[in-house]
Amino acid sequence: MNSPIRVSLPDEVHILNAQPAGTKVLLSGTLYTMRDAGHERCLAHLREHGRLPFGLESQALFYAGPTPARAGRPFGAIGPTTASRMDFAAPELYRAGIVSTIGKGKRSDAVVDACRECGTTYLACVGGAAALLAKAVTAAECVAWEDLGTEALHRIQVDGLPAFVEVDAEGHSLYRQIEAAS
Numbered sequence: 001m002n003s004p005i006r007v008s009l010p011d012e013v014h015i016l017n018a019q020p021a022g023t024k025v026l027l028s029g030t031l032y033t034m035r036d037a038g039h040e041r042c043l044a045h046l047r048e049h050g051r052l053p054f055g056l057e058s059q060a061l062f063y064a065g066p067t068p069a070r071a072g073r074p075f076g077a078i079g080p081t082t083a084s085r086m087d088f089a090a091p092e093l094y095r096a097g098i099v100s101t102i103g104k105g106k107r108s109d110a111v112v113d114a115c116r117e118c119g120t121t122y123l124a125c126v127g128g129a130a131a132l133l134a135k136a137v138t139a140a141e142c143v144a145w146e147d148l149g150t151e152a153l154h155r156i157q158v159d160g161l162p163a164f165v166e167v168d169a170e171g172h173s174l175y176r177q178i179e180a181a182s
Helices: 036-049 090-096 109-118 130-134 146-151 174-181
Strands: 005-009 024-033 060-062 100-103 121-124 137-144 153-167
Touching: 036 090, 036 146, 090 100, 090 109, 109 121, 109 153, 153 174
Parallel strands: 005 024, 024 060, 060 100, 100 121
Antiparallel strands: 024 153, 121 153, 137 153
């Protein structure tokens, strides 16, 4: 069994985007959390101003709704959200400069095509491990949309967040490969 590849974001996104579907990774560096309502606001800003807000260009989005701080950590829990809920926005955000997204579950054909077109990736985390994943978060700050509660835009620092490449930059999907083999 192969060891995970350590990748520091955003600086080493080129390493991440060179990995094939199925590669295990440990992420460190900066991620931004955003879910459905945040995506709607982000798209509205992009369409009005022609660019992503809050310096999101060249950044990775973690589809997560973190819980309040607990036990001396920035969050009590931070689990991946079902990524297909953000399929309405992902292709447009990739084209605007988002370099990777992280969530759980399979993506639509439109998202897979956008990953291939833009040379970006979609990473999957295991659901149900939100308290464990929170241990990888070393710092967090609310950047915008605090009124959205858990769906606010947060900039987080992570060290060793486990994930795997579900859709690689060539448009290969691990889930689709597994389905085709079964």
